Amino acid sequence: MIEYRLDDMTCGHCEKVVRAAIAKVDPQAQVSVDLGAHRVRIDSQQSAEPFARALDDAGYPPAAA
Numbered sequence: 001m002i003e004y005r006l007d008d009m010t011c012g013h014c015e016k017v018v019r020a021a022i023a024k025v026d027p028q029a030q031v032s033v034d035l036g037a038h039r040v041r042i043d044s045q046q047s048a049e050p051f052a053r054a055l056d057d058a059g060y061p062p063a064a065a
């Protein structure tokens, strides 16, 4: 389980962008988003690194949750 805090993820639009960025890395990933806490949880077989990079590229630099 990978968990990040995305301080810039504040609304439904952000959530869509974040989910799309994650899906690009792993379409099978299970994703849950807590907008209020600015957190995303990713359940994937992949390592965390490519997700962190994809989120950063999408404009949502991740912090450790």
Ligand SMILES: [Cu+2]
Residues within 6 Å of the ligand: 009, 010, 011, 012, 013, 014, 015
């Ligand atoms: Cu937004």
